[in-house]
Amino acid sequence: MDPSLASSQNLTSDSVVDLNVIIDPKSISKLEVEPDTADDWENIQLHAGMLESQIISQTRAIALDQRLILYISGSIKANLKVLKVEPEVRYGLLSPFAEIAIASKTRRQQTKKSTSARSASRARSSLDDSPTILLRGIPLPHPIFEETHNECLFEAHVNFHDISSSLPNTEYVEVSIVPGPKAKDTQGQSQLPPQGRSQYTSKIIAKLINNPKANGSVGLSRILSIALSLDRSVGQVVQLKKVNKPSDVKPIIAIQPIITESLPEVSKVSLSEDILIKKKEKLTQQKADILNSFLSLQLNNTVLTNSSKIPIMQGLTKGGILKFKDESLKFVHLSGKNDFKIEIEEEVLIPKSESPQSIHTEVNRTDYPIGQEEILKKIEKAVRRGNIGALVYGNSGSGKTLIVNEISQKLHDKGYFRINVDCYELSKIPVQNLKEKFELLFNRCSWHSPSLLLLEGIESIFPVESEQGDVSQTRQLTEFFIQSANSLNKNKTLTILATARSKESINSLLLSSHCIEETFSLQPPSKQIREKIITEYLKIHKLSFDKTYDSTQLSVDTEGFLPKDLKILADRIHHECIYDSIKTGKVPNLITNANFTKAIKDYTPSGLRGVKLQKSTTSWNDIGGLRDAKAILLETLEWPTKYAPIFKSATLRLRSGILLYGYPGCGKTLLASVISSQCGLNFISVKGPEILNKYIGASEQSIRELFERAQAAKPCILFFDEFDSIAPKRGHDSTGVTDRVVNQMLTQMDGAEGLDGVYVLAATSRPDLIDSALLRPGRLDKSVICDLPDFEDRLDIIRSITRKMNLSDDVRLDEISGKADGFSGADLQGVCYNAYLKAVHRKLDLEKLEMEGKAEKGTEAEVHEFFQLCFNEKTPDVIKTTEKNKLSKQVELLLQSSKVIGENKETITKIHKKEPNVHITHLDFITALDDTKPSISQSEKAKLGGIYHKFIAERDGNMQDGSSGTEVGARTTLA
Missing domain, CATH: 3.40.50.300 (P-loop containing nucleotide triphosphate hydrolases)
Known part of the structure; x- marks a missing residue:
């Protein structure tokens, strides 16, 4: 989308838009537009000759109140607003022959009289301003406040002692949120679409309730925080402004149901009477549901504000906007249940992010760091000191996110404002933009202080400095972050909590500058904690181990497993139990040894993935x-x-x-x-x-x-x-x-x-x-x-090596061991393998001789004689030469095929023979022993023996320190 067009529609890069297909739009024959400003009107006057053709060539789709951007010539453009179209439709296609009328827009000349009148008006309004006070907002329910408030009443809980000087004798106040720092591209811009903008108010009237625990803060009831678009966000700056007591009237309340997705346009066709009756019944039922919901909220003895958001309830699946039919009423007081009437009006479209929540929405916490109570206490004790940075590091799947989220929740319960930052996503942003991003984050932390800045995966934006790469930008960003954090900590309370894979993977400046003072390492859980973790995860699936199951086996089999691995293992056990229940038809509730064995089979924990582990089949x-x-x-x-x-x-x-x-x-x-x-x-x-x-x-x-x-x-x-x-x-x-x-x-x-x-x-x-x-x-x-090895060891070694060999009956291993004095284990292995090779060579030579003997016999039998049998007198006595050659070729083919079949049978017979046919004799061992010499010479044996003797028996504290000798001819290395 063109940036100018997006700006005219108040759309940003993060806005969500709905696209609907319109079939057979009407053709517009006449169009009335108006320039936005006097500058636009002057540009139109200067280029009036080409204006009409430019509009028709650049614009086709037209809608009422649409903003048009007309590019007149080069960089010259004009902004227009659609006032009226003929025929009267909401939108349509502009006809090539349409008539276009443009209203004039002249500059307004200000007179001294009007200027002075406005100045006087501002002076009067400033004099009439009611007293106000700024406090930190805390949506209820919250642990700081006692459970004595009513979620369905518009109430603000404050300590009257704190506001006695600013708001004396105040019963009702106007509650509004003071906006904090925002990004430059969204500063001062509303995120609402044109249709939903200004549909609900951001200033709500509430009744003051005294609460001695509200020191420097204001507790906002659940329905009040929903009306202010606060979803359990602690730390927002709230302005309380004194208002007069609302009047007791019986208002007619109009409810506009909220929708977050635009509905498809319905063509204007005549509806049947049955459809109209059903639609009327649906509206009647919706009205009754909303009325009952209001009665169930017990909105008696409370105050209602015009154009305020109301929560999700029966009949309002996305919430709604409450308005008074009498627009002169800003807020009213309801003294009884039946003091109002309800009407249903047209639905209003607002973004999903702005839609209200339900009053009774509970925060479901599914994951908790099981078995990590000790490290949680240490981290909480460290971060409660304030103005401190803490690093939690460990392998992937060790539970870093669960732990920091738990600490974040504990600080939230103490009234901290929280900002959660995914550093992996930030690493994709250029460094210059990262500085602006962190500047905005620190400004927000300062505005909502005390604050918690949670940085997950901090090594992705503050990596360790390497010698090979360019580290100038990383160092600049790290220094900027440290400087910003230190300057903020001088006047405000900021706690930084970061996670990383290891302490060595982050920039050392963060640790040396004391920006991060405390570090906490997450180790793999112990056996008791592993058993506790997997038991708790299985309880979620309503499973437990059978009485016959050995829990110690669980601890042994899950050695090295991280909490995430144990969670996956619990899911695999659950799937195995479901699979067994399908076979047996019983409800799975007990886990057997077979279920656990199948679940853990072929599963590699995350800590072992990518680790090269050597596996050996030796016993x-x-x-x-x-x-x-x-x-x-x-x-x-x-x-x-x-x-x-x-x-x-x-x-x-x-x-x-x-x-x-x-x-x-x-x-x-x-x-x-x-x-x-x-x-x-x-x-x-x-x-x-x-x-x-x-x-x-x-x-x-x-x-x-x-x-x-x-x-x-x-x-x-x-x-x-x-x-x-x-x-x-x-x-x-x-x-x-x-x-x-x-x-x-x-x-x-x-x-x-x-x-x-x-x-x-x-x-x-x-x-x-x-x-x-x-x-x-x-x-x-x-x-x-x-x-x-000595004699017994050599004999044991030879037996171990020849355990899988086929030895002849004449082999005497003790004699071989006696003759192998001075041989190492590797030498004895070489002797046995050489003896085996000699037996193989002997076997191959015998087979070769047998094959040669068969070949000679086959050569003698290759001469064939042909006899002719005469069965009648007509058969000739002599066969022709051509016929004789033809018969000879056929006989050769038959002999060759029979020979191949015989060889295949012999091969198959050899394959199916399981017993080895290579027998090692005593002579093979003796010959191999004579051919093999010890790998360790006598001189080397004596040298190493002396070294080992000193190492074992005569070692004292005066061993060589490794320094080289100073005399002539002394060696300079120990090699």
């Missing part, structure tokens, strides 16, 4: 030896999860870190992979060098993100392979990257917040290179050696 039976290491790992990782109530009662901090060290190839990484599948824990594997980054701060950020992923996936094992490459002794890295990584690891593994449900498992073959601060209790509590 304890696949690992031979390492008996001590297995026992320690089970004690540290499996028992706290399996026997959670027992370990929870322990007063000491549980072990949460293990260092696996030992010779290369002795099963350190294999042990870690088995733990994830056997202990029921999530598993995140990290290779040492992959987290190092050349950019400053990037490596530390990788460490933080790893631990955040592990916290989201808890219970979780965070496994660092080749740990010595990322956590060496500090002081040996010229770039300082690994030093910063070690510092970050120290704070993450034993920081103030601790590790709850996250176990750190590190593997290395050089424990002497690891920084000693990481090896103290509280970080890597226990060091477990994976030593070279």
Whole structure:
């Protein structure tokens, strides 16, 4: 739509318009218009010659009281108003041969006499002004006021002591809303369409009621707040103006029902008598319903204002506008129930946002942050101090919105004005426009103080400053926001409550400038809270767990679930119960183990989506030896999860870190992979060098993100392979990257917040290179050696590896174990696989020989002889050469097809054979053992043995500090 046309119709970019299709409009033959201003009339006079043709060429659709914009020449335009059309219709199409009449509009010359008369009138009106007072409005019901008011009476509850000087001896007042700051594009413009504008008044007469609790505020009864277009909005500035006591008369009340959508135009055709009777009966019934509704409101001993909005009631589905037939009456007092008569008038169209509500509308609160009472108390205690900023951060689905909405409701109950801002939507606006938006928000907060500014997703408009991108605009916007908030807090009360995914994702200026002073982290709920949350959500569906259901299993299966995940799980359980009820025909009310198992199957909680979790199919039976290491790992990782109530009662901090060290190839990484599948824990594997980054701060950020992923996936094992490459002794890295990584690891593994449900498992073959601060209790509590296997361990390893192999009866595993002295677990695995390959080669050679033998037999049988059988004397004795060749080709085809069928049968027979036909003999093992050499040489074994011996038995406080030697020839690195 053209901007000038939209402006003439008082439409803004957010206005809602109705479009109706008009079929067969009338043709207009004569049009009378009038210029809006004298300037428009002068432009019309200057271009009178081309005016008529311009109107006809630019305008087709015409309606009464329509505003026309006529572009005369270039940028010259004139605004016209339609006064009259012929024939007399509401709208139609302008005929190309229509007659157009334009009324003149001359400038009015002001005389000294008229000017002085107006000045005198203004002076008299200013002298006659009644006393007024401004107070903060609070729509009732509200916790600040006692439940003693009547919702159906026009009453204003104030403390008479506060208004005694401004409004002495006042019984009735005129109540109106003082508009606050608005956006520039809507300043001073009404949002109502032309038809609904000025249809209802914004000044309502009400009776004053004394309420000692109304300190500096005025409580507006429910029907009064509806008439003032206030829908439970606390903090609006209300003006109270003294008026005389209304007169007691018996008015005739006219009700205009409100509609929010225009009805389709009905063609003017003659209606049948039956339709007219039904329409009359409908109006009579509507009138009776409205009369009964008025009587039920008990509008006796109250005051009514002309052109005031009335709430939704029986007969008025969208509310209505109350008017007096006697227009001279501004307001009247009703002293009895039968002191008025009611008439129904034509419907009036107003925007849906301006339509009134019902008196008895209750705020339904469906969601409540279950189990978050402790953090709610902390946040409420912090924000009640006023002039403070608080940040609530947590993963998506952790309940940030529920918690801040609950805090917002608590502050609303204390009389705070609330502004809720979705920062994700604001991030789409240019930065310059964002400054204007925040300036308007702060002006509104100042006008309605005390105020609460709720910013959801604050990291989208105030992100953390990155080194790669341009941060000048973000910094300017952040500084503008901080400066505006600080200047407002000097004189007004403003509380800022923001939400974000993490504290590190927002601009650090917000925290360093004390614009946001308090931060609150939302952690995944504990087992008891998870059980409480899912039980409460199931109560909504009128479901409960069966007595046979084990609630502890619920806690174990939902480990790592966030409140949103539990709500979705409750819905899935409800759907499963409904599905079962359809089969059985019973009403679903009890939840069985089967329902819960089906509901949680294949469901991934939000915290684990996008997290790369390694899954292993290896079991304890696949690992031979390492008996001590297995026992320690089970004690540290499996028992706290399996026997959670027992370990929870322990007063000491549980072990949460293990260092696996030992010779290369002795099963350190294999042990870690088995733990994830056997202990029921999530598993995140990290290779040492992959987290190092050349950019400053990037490596530390990788460490933080790893631990955040592990916290989201808890219970979780965070496994660092080749740990010595990322956590060496500090002081040996010229770039300082690994030093910063070690510092970050120290704070993450034993920081103030601790590790709850996250176990750190590190593997290395050089424990002497690891920084000693990481090896103290509280970080890597226990060091477990994976030593070279002895005879029994080697025998156990060989049995584990060959468990799924087909061994011959002559295989003696104890002899093989005895001859494999000095072999690691990886070496023994290589020996077994080499023996298996030798058996496979032997089997293939035998099959090849068998196939060659069959081929030779087949070649001898390829010579065919043909005999001719004579059955009658007419058959010739000799076959012709051409016929003989033809018969030979047919025989070859038959032989080939029979050969293919035989091969297919043999293949199918082999496929269906389930028993393996590769047998490993003792000789295969001996040959493989002779061909395989130990991967660890004697010198390296002695070197590592000495390192491990010092690490276990002779370690003292005088270990190397990592500083390089100063003498000539001293090495400068620990590698």
